[in-house]
Amino acid sequence: MGEPIVSEIRVISFGLGPIGSEVARVAASKSNMRLVGAVDIDPSKVGRTVEEVTGAPSEVIVSSSLEEALQNTEADLILHTTSSFLEVVKPQIESAIEKGLSVVSTCEELSYPWRTYPGLATELDMKAKEANVRILGTGVNPGFVMDAFPLTVTTVCQKVDRIHIERVVDAGGRRLQLQRKVGAGLTVEEFRQLVATGNVRHVGLPESAWMIIDAMGWECKDFEESIEPIVAEREILAAIGNIQPGQVAGVRQTIRAYGRDIEKLVLDLKMYVGADEPVDHIQIWGIPDLDLRFDGGVHGDRATASIVVNAASVLMNLPPGLRTMLDVMPLRFRS
Template identity: 30%
Template sequence: MLKNRTVVVGLGATGRAIASSLLRRADVEIVGAADRDPRVVGQDLGVLLAGAANGVVVVSDPAELPAADLAIVATVSDLHRAADVLLPLLERSYNVLSICEELAHPWRSHPDLARRLDDTAKAHGVTVLGGGANPGVLMDTLPLLLTALTQRVESVRIRRRTNMARYGAILSKFGLGLTLREFATARSRGEVVGHHGFEQAIGALAAGLGWDLDSVDVGEVEPAVVTTSPRVGDHMRIEPGQIAAVTHAARGVLKGEVVIDLEITFGFFDPADEVAAGDDYRIVGEEQVVDLRSSVGFDSFLSTVAAAVNASTAVVEARPGLLSMGDLPARSVAAKGERRAGRTPLGATTSQD
């Protein structure tokens, strides 16, 4: 089997989950890994991922990584900072997939940098792609595919309510666990930033639909639920009087009308809340309204890891330049893991309905 030689840059929680997933793939060989954290540098990647040693020693500088077909970058959400890693990798002719949210569709939000990434990738005959679940699939590629069912879209509205109880450090960027007073202070200091990727998802949607938007308005993170009883997550406990859920929203405006309306509520949900986990899609088309609801919702972390890993082969095979998930065939981003016989056969799942 032809294996894609792959390096992983950034071994935080997501980078490690991606690396672990890649290690299980028969069509991928991890040949290098890099991270700036001195506690990690010099370690064997396999051991770091709680498995057997695999001879890949973590280096501190991506410049020390061996040549490979693909570099997967899981470092920061800010594209200007990410570009300091992405551009040298492209110049060394790696195809690059990064979960940097602002890379997902940066043509509107970062036009100069988008052009530079595109030019650099093309000059070296490689692809660079911002890939993940959101942005990447949930609020851009999936609704774009659904619009195929109508000749003309009037509006796209998506409401995500995502359970954050499994998360740890990332919760601070949403302000969960703060009091209203602490939240106001933290937000004014720029410590509460909420969801990264609204501008990029709206940019991808508008581009796909041929809409030249007047504006993309990203709101501030707002408290949604202050709890009256303790709520316990995997890595955090939210006490009475603290914020258990926040809402972050963004809108795309065309000719004075809101035509794209995205909102995510992040929280530790309780059955007594007015909001429950789940995702709602509404695409108002000319002939019909497409209404889809996921009552369970999509796990952000697991979905991001899967979407990045599943798209990795497609990035190597795609045409050179800066691409987005919506530029890849659905077939090429489908799940790649080999199905194991005997695991959760369909007969067993139907009885759970």
């Protein structure tokens, strides 16, 4: 029907934690994808089958390194889920590039590194182009609900003055890891100490802000970011241990960006245990105004695994280099 023909993509799952395992299961379900390898550093996973470790119906044996995985197979792409931080994943991604593999990674800082790590971004972009491979960072957030998807919504606008995006996540319905990440159960003082040392925060919100600012062509030189505790007002039952009134239930992280002293962008992310009404809410002021809401919100883990795998099919048709979701979802308001 006129679409570019994508042949089967041979993928290696790199990282088999909770998200990586879910990514492997989704990849294994796709008709245009074949899981040909899996990598994890956890000795309790290495040597077992992907099915034993992840539940994905695959007899592929988990390797301890990409080199080992490639001894018995060729591949096109790695689905990479090891760390949120660009400096941690950089050698892993460079290793994939050297082996001629494209990469879709959940690394939050890779989602839009052109502003936050311009040097690393340029370096990865050049190496990927030389090796004729494609690199992409994506996931539900950053990568979709608070950046690329609202930009897609601006397609219907003749003018965009201001964007306000709110995401409310019920951390109680999510992995224990997320409940710890948002500071659930801490005292307010403990929470503030962890914020001060950078240990309680959602990685990727600045990347979302820069992606939107650049895509809209707004003259925002910098923005304000705040990280505040959401304090329990009643006892909240939680897998991590019940949270008492006055203890921290989670985190509210907000970015406000201004262009020529006018507020252009607000990203308002609340992740806490006991959030009764999860939602993704996008408001756009312009011509026309728009008010869009996902009632119940978009489930983070389900969505991240889906986006990573679905984006891989699009990525393989893009020009080589370090790509972003602006390339994978190119339709939006153009100034």
